Amino acid sequence: MVSLDDVARMATDLPEVAEVDRHGNRAWAVCGVTASGGAKVFAWERPFSKADIRRYGAEAPPDGPILAIRVADLHEKEAVLADNPDAFFTIPHFDGYAAVLVQLEKVDEAALREAILDGWRSCAPPELSRRYRP
Known part of the structure; x- marks a missing residue:
């Protein structure tokens, strides 16, 4: 199991991340x-809201800590979901996002680690992304 502390380590190892x-x-x-010179979030802890839980109805929502990660576009979202359906998923609240x-x-x-890097690349300025080689 990966923890939020592991996520923090992976994310903050990337350039210009806070x-x-x-x-x-x-x-x-x-x-x-x-x-305005502010920070752009690419990954965040995403507990389920009461509305999210209600949408699951009788089915239990996924257990444990949940992380949300940006992707470049909706095509990439579909590819990520197809590549690892046991761990990556979506909910109606994220439709079209x-x-x-x-x-x-x-x-x-x-x-x-790959998903976090892809999320970072989707938010990082192009020049910064080009310079970074993991």
């Missing part, structure tokens, strides 16, 4: 990206 608070949860952002959810209890470290 851990920030997002609605009382941990999130990771590329610094100085927005028009370029991000996937990850069940940390089911994802392996290599798949998570």
Whole structure:
């Protein structure tokens, strides 16, 4: 199992990344990206809301810590979901939004590291992304 501390380590190992608070949860952002010079979040802890849980009805929602990670576009989202359906998923709240959810209890470290890097690349300035070679 991968923990949120593992996520923090993977994310903050990337250039220009800071851990920030997002609605009382941990999130990771590329610094100085927005028009106002702010940080752009590419991964965040995403607990289920009461509305999310209601949408599951009688079915139990995925267990354990959940992480949301941005993807480049909706085509990439579909590819990520198809590549690792046991750990990556989506919910109706994310319909039409370029991000996937990850069940940390089911994802392996290599798949998570790749998803975090892809999320970072989708938010990092092109020049910074080109310079970074993992």
